[in-house]
Amino acid sequence: MRTYDFAPLWRSTIGFDRLFDMLDETQRVSEDNYPPYNIARIAEDHYQISLALAGFSPEEIAITAEQNVLTVEGRKADKDQHEYLYQGISARPFKRQFNLADYVQVKTASFDNGLLRIELVREVPEAMKPRRIAIGGVAAPQTIDQKKAA
Known part of the structure; x- marks a missing residue:
């Protein structure tokens, strides 16, 4: 397994601790491919996660x-009393976690x-959206003589 040293990035960034922790965690976790899933971008700020859960009912999720x-x-639920000759549809319990960005x-x-x-949906609050800052005029600096006259 390939590992990466994030130390140079720690020295030159501020506030990205969570991002580096997530990257480090994904390297350590052995990937379980069950259940299979897709992540799709529907629109600019709209996403959809689809999980294939054959054999499960909504009450079991x-x-x-x-x-x-x-x-x-x-x-x-442990109510199935069949004696399977072959069981290809998985019925094992699972737990799948997705890390979401801020405001998702x-x-x-x-x-x-x-x-x-x-x-x-990613909904960024108005206070966090970029806004244009007006630049005011610069007044001429007053000299000591002008301040005494005032």
Whole structure:
């Protein structure tokens, strides 16, 4: 596994601690590919996560959004009493986490034909949006003689 040293970036950036921690964490975690998912950009500030959850029902899935982390968990109920000769459809419990950027919020979630779709929107507050700053005129500096006369 390839590792990267972020020390030079730590010395020249301020306030990016969370970003470097996330990059470091993704290198250490062994990737579990279950359940398979897609992340799509629908529009400039609209995103959609689709998870393939064959065999699960909406009641067996929990979605939680908390402090820039979206968590999707699934656990099958133990009511199936079949004796399988072959079980290709996975029924194992899972927990998938997605790190969200600042101001990204979960808007809706829907479950249809084995696909869980989660709609996300980035809504930047007006106070955080770029704004143009007017430049005022510069008054001529007063000399000591002008201040005494005033």
